[in-house]
Amino acid sequence: MDHIDELASALARLPGIGPRQGKRFVYYLLAAPAIERTKLATLIASLGKDVRQCPDCLRFHNGSTVPICNYCADTKRDDTLLMIVEKDQDLAAVERAGTYKGRYFVLGGVLTLSGKGAIREKELMNIVEKRLKNGLREIVLALSATSEGEHTVDRVRELLAPYRDQAKTSQLGRGLATGSELEYSDAETLRAALTNRKET
Amino acid sequence: MDHIDELASALARLPGIGPRQGKRFVYYLLAAPAIERTKLATLIASLGKDVRQCPDCLRFHNGSTVPICNYCADTKRDDTLLMIVEKDQDLAAVERAGTYKGRYFVLGGVLTLSGKGAIREKELMNIVEKRLKNGLREIVLALSATSEGEHTVDRVRELLAPYRDQAKTSQLGRGLATGSELEYSDAETLRAALTNRKET
Amino acid sequence: MDHIDELASALARLPGIGPRQGKRFVYYLLAAPAIERTKLATLIASLGKDVRQCPDCLRFHNGSTVPICNYCADTKRDDTLLMIVEKDQDLAAVERAGTYKGRYFVLGGVLTLSGKGAIREKELMNIVEKRLKNGLREIVLALSATSEGEHTVDRVRELLAPYRDQAKTSQLGRGLATGSELEYSDAETLRAALTNRKET
Amino acid sequence: MDHIDELASALARLPGIGPRQGKRFVYYLLAAPAIERTKLATLIASLGKDVRQCPDCLRFHNGSTVPICNYCADTKRDDTLLMIVEKDQDLAAVERAGTYKGRYFVLGGVLTLSGKGAIREKELMNIVEKRLKNGLREIVLALSATSEGEHTVDRVRELLAPYRDQAKTSQLGRGLATGSELEYSDAETLRAALTNRKET
Numbered sequence: 165m166d167h168i169d170e171l172a173s174a175l176a177r178l179p180g181i182g183p184r185q186g187k188r189f190v191y192y193l194l195a196a197p198a199i200e201r202t203k204l205a206t207l208i209a210s211l212g213k214d215v216r217q218c219p220d221c222l223r224f225h226n227g228s229t230v231p232i233c234n235y236c237a238d239t240k241r242d243d244t245l246l247m248i249v250e251k252d253q254d255l256a257a258v259e260r261a262g263t264y265k266g267r268y269f270v271l272g273g274v275l276t277l278s279g280k281g282a283i284r285e286k287e288l289m290n291i292v293e294k295r296l297k298n299g300l301r302e303i304v305l306a307l308s309a310t311s312e313g314e315h316t317v318d319r320v321r322e323l324l325a326p327y328r329d330q331a332k333t334s335q336l337g338r339g340l341a342t343g344s345e346l347e348y349s350d351a352e353t354l355r356a357a358l359t360n361r362k363e364t
Numbered sequence: 365m366d367h368i369d370e371l372a373s374a375l376a377r378l379p380g381i382g383p384r385q386g387k388r389f390v391y392y393l394l395a396a397p398a399i400e401r402t403k404l405a406t407l408i409a410s411l412g413k414d415v416r417q418c419p420d421c422l423r424f425h426n427g428s429t430v431p432i433c434n435y436c437a438d439t440k441r442d443d444t445l446l447m448i449v450e451k452d453q454d455l456a457a458v459e460r461a462g463t464y465k466g467r468y469f470v471l472g473g474v475l476t477l478s479g480k481g482a483i484r485e486k487e488l489m490n491i492v493e494k495r496l497k498n499g500l501r502e503i504v505l506a507l508s509a510t511s512e513g514e515h516t517v518d519r520v521r522e523l524l525a526p527y528r529d530q531a532k533t534s535q536l537g538r539g540l541a542t543g544s545e546l547e548y549s550d551a552e553t554l555r556a557a558l559t560n561r562k563e564t
Numbered sequence: 565m566d567h568i569d570e571l572a573s574a575l576a577r578l579p580g581i582g583p584r585q586g587k588r589f590v591y592y593l594l595a596a597p598a599i600e601r602t603k604l605a606t607l608i609a610s611l612g613k614d615v616r617q618c619p620d621c622l623r624f625h626n627g628s629t630v631p632i633c634n635y636c637a638d639t640k641r642d643d644t645l646l647m648i649v650e651k652d653q654d655l656a657a658v659e660r661a662g663t664y665k666g667r668y669f670v671l672g673g674v675l676t677l678s679g680k681g682a683i684r685e686k687e688l689m690n691i692v693e694k695r696l697k698n699g700l701r702e703i704v705l706a707l708s709a710t711s712e713g714e715h716t717v718d719r720v721r722e723l724l725a726p727y728r729d730q731a732k733t734s735q736l737g738r739g740l741a742t743g744s745e746l747e748y749s750d751a752e753t754l755r756a757a758l759t760n761r762k763e764t
Numbered sequence: 765m766d767h768i769d770e771l772a773s774a775l776a777r778l779p780g781i782g783p784r785q786g787k788r789f790v791y792y793l794l795a796a797p798a799i800e801r802t803k804l805a806t807l808i809a810s811l812g813k814d815v816r817q818c819p820d821c822l823r824f825h826n827g828s829t830v831p832i833c834n835y836c837a838d839t840k841r842d843d844t845l846l847m848i849v850e851k852d853q854d855l856a857a858v859e860r861a862g863t864y865k866g867r868y869f870v871l872g873g874v875l876t877l878s879g880k881g882a883i884r885e886k887e888l889m890n891i892v893e894k895r896l897k898n899g900l901r902e903i904v905l906a907l908s909a910t911s912e913g914e915h916t917v918d919r920v921r922e923l924l925a926p927y928r929d930q931a932k933t934s935q936l937g938r939g940l941a942t943g944s945e946l947e948y949s950d951a952e953t954l955r956a957a958l959t960n961r962k963e964t
Contacts, residue, residue, distance in 0.1 A: 166826035167814040171807040177800070178789050189778050190811070191852050194824045195872075198812050200777070205809035207771040211790070212798050214767040224794045226766035252791050254546035261554035272795075304561060308547075309540040321564065337560020339539030340509040341553045346454035347508075353541045354461035360537020360560040361504060364521065366626035367614040371607040377600070378589050389578050390611070391652050394624045395672075398612050400577070405609035407571040411590070412598050414567040424594045426566035452591050472595075654946035661954035704961060708947075709940040721964065737960025739939030740909040741953045746854035747908075753941045754861035760937020760960040761904060764921065 168194075220294075221268040222287060223252045235259075235268055242266040244301040246292065246331075248320060250274055250308065258306065266304070267295060274312040275319055283316065285323055296330050303333045368394075420494075421468040422487055423452045435459075435468055442466040444501040446492065446531075448520060450474050450508065458506065466504070467495060474512040475519055483516065485523055496530050503533045568594075620694075621668040622687055623652045635659075635668055642666040644701040646692065646731075648720060650674050650708065658706065666704070667695060674712040675719055683716065685723055696730050703733045768794075820894075821868040822887055823852045835859075835868055842866040844901040846892070846931075848920060850874050850908065858906065866904070867895060874912040875919055883916060885923055896930050903933045 165173070168190050176186030193201055215224050218233035225233040235241065245266025249255045250273065258264050269291050271283040292303065305320060307313035317335065324333055338356035340349065349357070365373070368390050376386030393401055415424050418433035425433040435441065445466025449455045450473065458464050469491050471483040492503065505520060507513035517535065524533055538556035540549065549557070565573070568590050576586030593601050615624050618633035625633040635641065645666025649655045650673065658664050669691050671683040692703065705720055707713035717735065724733055738756030740749065749757070765773070768790050776786030793801055815824050818833035825833040835841065845866025849855045850873065858864050869891050871883040892903065905920060907913035917935065924933055938956035940949065949957070 167807065167811065168824065168826055171804075171811060174800075174804045174807055177796075179792050180785065180788070185780065187853065188780070191824065192779050193808060193811055194815060194817075196777075200774075201808050201811055204771075204774045205805040207767065207774055208793060208801050208808070209805035211767065211771060211793055211801055215794060217794075224768065224791065226768055249546065251547070253787065257546050257549060258554055258558075261551040261558070263555050264558055304558075305564070306546060306557075308545040309542055310545065313545075317564075332563050334561045334563045336554075336557040337537065337539035337562060338541070339537035339556060339560060341539070341541040341544045342509055342550045344541045345508040345510065345513075346449065346457050346506060347451070349457060350542045351461040354458060354536075355463050356539060356560075357506075357536035358458075358461070358464055358504075360539060360556075361534045362537060363532055363534045364505070367607070367611065368624065368626055371604075371611060374600075374604045374607055377596075379592050380585065380588070385580065387653065388580070391624065392579050393608060393611055394615060394617075396577075400574075401608050401611055404571075404574045405605040407567065407574055408593060408601050408608070409605035411567065411571060411593055411601055415594060417594075424568065424591065426568055453587065649946065651947070657946050657949060658954060658958075661951040661958070663955045664958055704958075705964070706946060706957075708945040709942055710945065713945075732963050734961045734963045736954075736957035737937065737939035737962060738941070739937035739956060739960060741939070741941040741944050742909055742950045744941050745908040745910065745913075746849065746857050746906060747851070749857060750942045751861040754858060754936075755863045756939060756960075757936035758858075758861070758864055758904075760939060760956075761934040762937060763932050763934050764905070 220291060221255075222270045222272065222284060223255055223268065240265075243295065243298045245304060246295050246300055246302070247304040247306050248288070249306050250313070250316070254306065254308075264304075267300075271307075271316070271320070274307065274316045276312055277315055281312075281316075283319070288320070288323060292324065292327055292331075296327065300331050303327075303331050305333055305335045307335075309336075309338060420491060421455075422470045422472065422484060423455055423468065440465075443495065443498045445504060446495050446500055446502070447504040447506050448488070449506050450513070450516070454506065454508075467500075471507075471516070471520070474507065474516040476512055477515055481512075481516075483519070488520070488523060492524065492527055492531075496527065500531050503527075503531050505533060505535045507535075509536075509538060620691060621655075622670045622672065622684060623655055623668065640665075643695065643698045645704060646695050646700055646702070647704040647706050648688070649706050650713070650716070654706065654708075664704075667700075671707075671716070671720070674707070674716040676712055677715055681712075681716075683719070688720070688723060692724065692727055692731075696727065700731050703727075703731050705733060705735045707735075709736075709738060820891060821855075822870045822872065822884060823855055823868065840865075843895065843898045845904060846895050846900055846902070847904040847906050848888070849906050850913070850916070854906065854908075867900075871907075871916070871920070874907065874916045876912055877915055881912075881916075883919070888920070888923060892924065892927055892931075896927065900931050903927075903931050905933060905935045907935075909936075909938060 172186040172190045175181060175189045176183045216227040216231055217224050218236055219231055220236040221233060223233055242265050246269060247266055248269050248271060250271050252270060255268050255270060273281050273283050275281045303324060305317050307317050321333060337360055338353060339360045340357045372386040372390045375381060375389045376383045416427040416431055417424050418436055419431055420436040421433060423433055442465050446469060447466055448469050448471060450471050452470060455468050455470060473481050473483050475481045503524060505517050507517050521533060537560055538553060539560045540557045572586040572590045575581060575589045576583045616627040616631055617624050618636055619631055620636040621633060623633055642665050646669060647664060647666055648669050648671060650671050652670060655668050655670060673681050673683050675681045703724060705717050707717050721733060737760055738753060739760045740757045772786040772790045775781060775789045776783045816827040816831055817824050818836055819831055820836040821833060823833055842865050846869060847864060847866055848869050848871060850871050852870060855868050855870060873881050873883050875881045903924060905917050907917050921933060937960055938953060939960050940957045
């Protein structure tokens with residue numbers, strides 16, 4: 165396989181990119197100034213060196229100096245709460261929302277109904293046991309409201325069963341998401357929206 | 365305008381239908397057996413006669429005999445609750461969800477930010493005053509979680525201000541709707557999902 | 565089944581309309597002025613009376629008085645050409661293009677690869693034999709450039725085989741359609757575009 | 765800006781990629797084995813070295829050894845034809861079609877109606893003059909059938925005006941592209957399809 169095709173198929177491994185768009189990228193890079201290619205290559209090559217995975221929450225962070233990430237290091241965050249999310253981008257979304265001040269753990273994936281996918285089970289147990297020593301009281305299962313998310317929640321709750329009397333588990337509330345129209349909302353969402361209705 | 369074009373544009377008035385699809389419908393009807401056309405025409409013509417608008421909730425129902433609809437007539441439903449929805453289909457969705465057992469009122473529309481649209485204000489006041497005499501305690505504002513829905517809620521709450529000490533108002537809970545992924549959820553939805561989190 | 569549901573499912577028979585949108589239409593009609601419903605019902609009911617199917621080309625036309633349509637009646641059109649299209653809307657599109665001045669025949673459908681669908685075979689033979697007496701020299705098979713269109717063309721050519729030495733058959737030219745990009749064009753289209761290239 | 769964000773925005777420069785997907789790519793690369801990152805980085809860094817731009821047609825090719833590409837070097841190709849395409853991918857599409865055996869020239873872009881965009885004008889003149897010495901007789905303008913493509917054709921024809929009596933210019937034929945339905949085809953496409961109709 166020649167260089168163009170080899171790079172095209174390497175780029176086609178990126179999430180959501182097919183062979184044709186991979187090829188596109190190659191021609192874009194060929195037309196781009198050499199300096200842009202060099203910079204991109206350097207950033208990719210040095211990624212593993214500059215970016216570390218936090219030993220506690222397992223998220224990736226720009227921790228060239230310290231291994232532990234700023235959320236896990238921050239002594240002002242609430243040790244009684246541990247939120248379990250699927251991936252780094254979900255954690256970022258929760259931080260953007262700006263109300264959660266507890267700790268995090270990134271599962272690193274979801275389990276599909278067909279039994280595919282893998283999550284960080286051992287690391288989950290370890291962090292829970294560690295956090296329990298620091299006063300952990302509630303584990304927030306913040307998975308997506310999808311069938312895969314719920315399937316993963318079931319597995320995580322099995323894993324957390326032994327700790328049930330030390331820390332309770334909770335799940336994100338269901339209801340109308342921004343933009344939801346009643347007419348198109350499913351029964352489960354509407355029931356939750358009704359139960360969670362707020363006095364105004 | 366000839367018959368084909370006239371019918372096409374009449375059909376193009378149906379919600380979500382453009383001129384081209386209107387034309388499509390005409391050709392479909394032309395190819396369909398005369399009996400199908402006759403049946404459709406009869407059903408449309410007699411719609412106003414067979415279907416009544418309930419004088420209380422203002423929804424349309426097959427009330428050839430009685431004017432009042434079965435939800436408003438049902439003495440087993442909870443008189444302390446009145447849910448305000450935008451349109452008949454929303455009411456149907458709530459019924460499908462199957463948990464709400466109170467009364468309803470159909471606003472008949474939403475107010476757009478540009479000040480367009482109309483809602484049944486007078487009828488709303490009337491039904492609220494009537495329901496208050498029957499022990500109404502909570503008015504559930506069940507509008508869609510859209511900017512128009514929220515804009516309409518503001519107006520409805522103005523209208524209901526005089527009754528605030530007799531009946532409280534509430535809004536459907538926000539949170540993750542079925543299918544929502546954390547990564548793509550807006551801050552408001554995530555904050556609500558966190559506040560409404562449920563112990564499991 | 566009650567009136568609302570009955571009308572909803574009658575409307576759901578229109579091409580491209582599902583049960584939910586059918587319901588939508590019903591509520592739109594309920595909210596619409598009675599006069600609009602009456603007018604729509606009348607137009608549908610009288611459709612078969614005001615609109616006739618031309619005995620020659622089999623297209624539907626507003627021929628309350630004469631049975632034969634204006635294209636077939638027009639003595640200025642070219643009797644040496646007969647264009648065979650799938651449906652009335654295709655004929656309308658060709659007329660909009662404005663260059664074809666020959667005669668038409670509407671097949672009334674296409675044949676699917678799975679052998680479904682029906683076309684007006686007997687009527688096709690009849691019109692071809694009739695047109696041959698009036699100097700027909702070329703039959704233009706103007707079917708869509710889809711697998712179903714090509715499958716239908718095969719069948720039509722079988723039917724026309726007996727007349728091959730009296731009238732030739734032709735097919736619409738392939739090439740770049742307006743908006744086509746080379747990169748995304750299939751080999752067949754590009755080969756035709758190259759063969760049909762025009763000096764400029 | 766930290767490493768993750770820097771790489772995310774570098775990747776967001778790829779055609780059709782937004783900031784969010786750029787971030788996605790970064791997290792994918794972080795989770796991927798270091799070897800995959802290294803390979804990708806190497807392929808990008810060495811792209812300019814292994815891939816050359818042909819001095820004649822200006823397409824990019826894997827010419828680590830020879831500068832001139834295989835199509836321009838191939839003595840069996842037809843020197844009387846020169847096809848002008850917008851970009852390398854278009855040339856590849858024409859080759860896949862497999863009927864064209866002449867020479868190529870890659871314009872490197874299109875001109876937008878708003879006057880944006882640049883094409884290789886000087887290089888175009890040079891190659892045309894060079895090809896004329898080798899018996900060039902026809903220049904095929906193989907631009908996309910879009911407004912930008914046609915706008916670019918106008919400019920190219922201006923540039924080629926001086927050579928008009930030595931070589932004629934042609935354009936790819938218009939007609940029904942694979943998949944086109946008559947009902948949705950524009951007048952220009954239908955007129956071309958009719959003019960280019962083929963006896964069968």
